[in-house]
Amino acid sequence: MPPFVGSNPLSYGFRHNNNNMDSNSNIVTIDVGGHLFQTTKQTLNQAGSKSLFSTISSNLDNDSVPFIDRDPEIFSVLLSLLRTGNLPSKAKNFDIQDLIFEAKFYGVEQLILNSQSNPSQFEPFDLEKSLLLPLTGRDSPSAISTTENGSVQVAHGCKITSFDWSLKRKSTILTQFPAIDSMLCLNSRTVAVGATDFSGLQILDLVKGSVKKNLNWENVTKSGSTVQAIGTSGEFLFTSFESSRRNSNCIMVYDVNDDFKPVTKIGHYEIFGAELDSAIPATKLRWLTSHNLLMSAGSHSGPSGVLGNIKFWDLRSGNTVWEIKENVDCFSDITVSDSLSGIFKVGVHSGEVFLADLRNIGSENAWICLGDQRKVTNGKKEGIGCKIESHGNQVFCTKGGNVELWSEVLIDGSIKGRFGSEGRVFRKNYMGRAKDFCGNRITHFSFGGNRMFVTRKDQQFVEVWQSSVRGF
DSSP states (O other), X not given: XXXXXXXXXXXXXXXXXXXXXXXXXXXXXXXXXXXXXXXXXXXXXXXXTTSHHHHHHHTOOTTEEOEEOSOHHHHHHHHHHHHHSSOOGGGGGSOHHHHHHXXXXXXXXXXXXXXXXXXXXOOGGGEEEEEEEEOSSSOOEEEEEEOTTSOEEEEETTEEEEEOTTSOOEEEEEOSOSSOOEEEEXXXXXXXXXXXXXXXXXXXXTTTTEEEEEEOOOOTTOOOEEEEEEEEOSSEEEEXXXXXXXSEEEEEEEETTTTTEEEEEEEEEEOOTTOTGXXXXXOEEEEETTTTEEEEEEEEEETTEEEEXXXXXXXXXXXXXEEEEEOSSOEEEEEEETTTTEEEEEETTTOOEEEEEGGGTTOSSOEEESSOGGGTTOOOOTTTXXXXXXXXXXXXXXXXXXXXXXXXXXXOTTSBOTTXXXXXXXXXXXXXXXXXXXXXXXXXXXXXXXXXXXXXTTOSEEEEEEETTSOO
C-alpha cells in the first residue's frame, strides 16, 4: 500500500478539510492512518530540514490536512520524540526494529539513535545486565570494541561479529587471523585488528568483509612483527609492534585521514643482553587529549617478579615527558582519564585500585592506593586478570566476575582525604543487582553510547548492561 493517498506527489496526500487551521495559526493537524494529530510547526521542524515532517510543515495550506498512510501508534511515539527529545515509556510496547523502520520513513532515524545510545544518558549507578548478544561458533570472545553510538564489534576465533547500535542487526565476517588479540573500532564499518602470534596489522571493512590495508613494521633484521596494542587519537592510529624474534619493539604512528600512511615511530628499542626494560613492548596505548600525550604501558614477569614501565610520549619530539617504573605492585591493567585528570591502575599483587594525579605529572612516588594499602606487599597476586577502564567521571574495575565502580567525591580542597591525594576522595560501589554477581571471570569490557558491554571466560555471548529506566 502506498504511504500517501492522492496522485499529486507534492500534496503528500493532502485532502480538503475546511476545519484545518487559519493562515496565522501555528497549529498543524495531520491525519495518520485515520487518526488526527495536532502539533506545532516548531515541533515538526525539530526533525530537520530533510525530514518528511519538515516537508509537511513547509507545504501546508488553509484547506488541507496532510494524510499519511502509516501506523498512527508509532507516529505518536515519534511525535513525542520530537517534542521532548526522548522516547516515551509506551515505546517499550514496540519492537525497536519497527520504530527504526518507521523513523527511516519519516527521516528521523538519527533522533531514535540519539535517544537510545546518547553517551550523555549513561547512568553508571543504574546499570544492570539487560540483554545477551549470542555469538556463532564455539570460540569465546578474545577482543571487543565499541563506537560512540553504541554499536559493538566482537572478535571470537578467526571471526568478527558486529551488532549495530540497535543491537538487532548482526553480521559476521571471517579474517585471516587464526585468533585476534587486539581490535579497535575506527568507525561503524572499519576496524584495526592484530594478533600476538600473527604478523601485521590489518584495517578491515566490516561491510565488505575485506582487507583495506596491511600495515607492518620491520626491524633491522627484517623479521616480521606482531601487534601488542592499538590506540587512536582520532587523527592518528597508534600500534605497538614486537618483532617475531622478540628482540625489538616500537610504536608506529599512522595518519588515519591519509590512507594510514606512516607519520613517525617512537619508542624503538633493539634489545641487547639483559636490558630488561627495553624488552618490554607496550601492551596498552591510550591518548591523553588534555596534554596531547600518548600513554604506553607494558609489563614483564621474571625471576625478580612483575616489572613494568609507563611512559608518556610527546609525538612532536618523539621523547618521553614522564616515565613511571613499576617494581612494587606493578599494574595488572592500567588506564588514563582526561575528565578525572588521573592515571588509574589495578595492582597485580594487591588487586587494589591506585591513582596517579596528572596535576602532579613528573613527580616521583606518584601512586596513591584508593583501597587497602596493606595488600600492596602481600605477594598473593590478587590482581591477575583484573581489568580497569575509565568512562565519563567514573572508573570501572573488574574483580573476578564482578565490576567495581569508583567515583570521586568532591570535597573542600583543603581537606586531605583518606582515600586520595589532597582534596580528592574516591568511593567504591559494586555494579548491578544481586542477580548479576559472581558470574564467570570477566575477560573484556567496553563502553559505547549509554551501555556497557561485558564478556566472560568460556561464554559465547556478550552481556549488555544499561540503565533499567532507558532502552528496550
